[in-house]
Amino acid sequence: MSKLLNSVNQRTQLAGENRLELLLFRLENRQLYGINVFKVKKIMPCPHLTQMPYHHPITLGVANTMDGPLPILDLLNAIGTRPSQRVKGNNVIVTEYNRRLQGFLVDKVEHIINIEWSAIHPPPKGVGKDHYLTAISRHNNEIVEIIDVEKIIAEISPANEELTSELGESLTTSTMEVPRHVLVVDDSVVARNQIKKCLESVNFTTTLLKNGAEAHQHLQQMVAEGRRPQDEYLMMISDIEMPEMDGYTLTRKVKEDANLKSFYVLLHTSLSGVFNKNMVQKVGANDFLAKFDANELANAVLRRLEIKQEDTAIH
Template sequence: MSGILESVNKRTQLVGQNRLELLLFKLNGRQRFGINVFKVKEVLQCPPLTLLPKLNPFIKGVAHIRGTTISVIDLSAATGGRPIEDVTNCFIIISEYNRSVQGFLVKSVERIINMNWSAIMPPPQGAGRASYLTAVTEIDGELVEIIDVEKILDEISPVKTDISKEVDEALTIDREQNFHIMVVDDSAVARKQIIRALDALNLQIDTAKDGKEALQKLKAIASEMDNVSTEIPLIISDIEMPEMDGYTLTAEIRDDPKLKHIKVVLHTSLSGVFNHAMVQKVGANDFIAKFNPDELAAAVNKHLSL
């Protein structure tokens, strides 16, 4: 298992090609789950966990790894399943989401699968565990569920969505103009966070759950006008989304004469230098790591005040 992520740094060429690699794992039972390799820092045999008072009930304990204390979340319990009781032969997937590092307790880790985002589909509508899914796909004839980690983290430790007084007072955007923008993200929680953070800017906000839906909406508007940026001057888009990722969406926008003047801000929990290179390659106007309401509002203010 120690070598399963040895070649992660060689996989950055997948970014921008509408491809990803999923690390497959299981919780309690036969169901397979997946997490994007780019969000995984390390996979370890579960070390001894320290219990602390007043922890969220979904946090199994904290692990001390190379001088860092990391909260370990029981991913089965957090998604409405049975808690993982015996951690003796379990693993933790250490990941980085939204500028924080956490561990996810899982029963077993299998292998890494190379996928095209077009094969990753939105989850079925419904209640129960489906509400914790951000996407599904099929591998070896079996359904693989991709968990909405942002929803889980927001339930355990909600992020601040209000912009600071200092940033609010520094905004130069004409709030009377009621700009119309689009927010594209496969996580309903992330979409709501963005909308709340931008409330002070007095915007009309349309949403789309993935790049494909966003492009369809833009093409529909383009059928009635030559320059869509006069209607929607700015798009805030996640990068990782089923069917069409944010890089591909940006490239499609730049290749369409009626869409190419729309400003695109990529807003993602992914991190790394390669992202900044891809911003330039596909023609995005900005890149912001999730989730800082002040930085998001400042970026929107900048691009709508030009």
């Protein structure tokens, strides 16, 4: 299986083409699941685990690895099915989300598939609000479930969503007449709510959309109505991984549109890797920020606000 991941860096050209590669795996419930290859660091047999006092029930233990202590999470238990019956002999997918390494216990790792984001869809509305799915697709007549890992991690180890008082005052006391409305595009409910809370705490309003296709349609509709999104929104904050149209493709379409190319785009993602900065330049995004730090996000919005104020004052 390690051979499957050796060429991850050679696959970065998929980004920006509205395609991705999913690593497929199964849990003990035999359902087929998928995870973006770019989030996978390595795959290994479940190592010896050390139990930690007062640990979260989803955390099976901590493994001593070359990268340091690695928490191993019971993915089957995390999505509300049941605790895994077998630990020894199972596999661990080591991932990097939101600047943290964690391992997910899985039953069987299968193979990697190349797929278009347009073939990945939001979960059906009938599954309710408490599910752990961020998207679904199909492969060989099987449903592939893509889990909202950010929701799982947020429940185990919530991100710091508090702003420093100085930063909050700086953003709140701005008086220049510029739009304090931000377009937020993210398929994760947790991520949307984190950004919304961060921005509203400093008196910004938000419009929340679920994927790149929805955002692109929204912007096109504004243009068709004779409105300029760059005049009504301070900026767009967009995730990269989203069903139907990813953030790279959304950004490229915005920057290639004569009516939208001046619209400020911040890509905000849990994806890690040096290729991200190159992709930001390739698709024309204005900035890139790894999830999730409330102060860093607010600082990015503040920088944009200051630039917008300066431009407004000049003109």
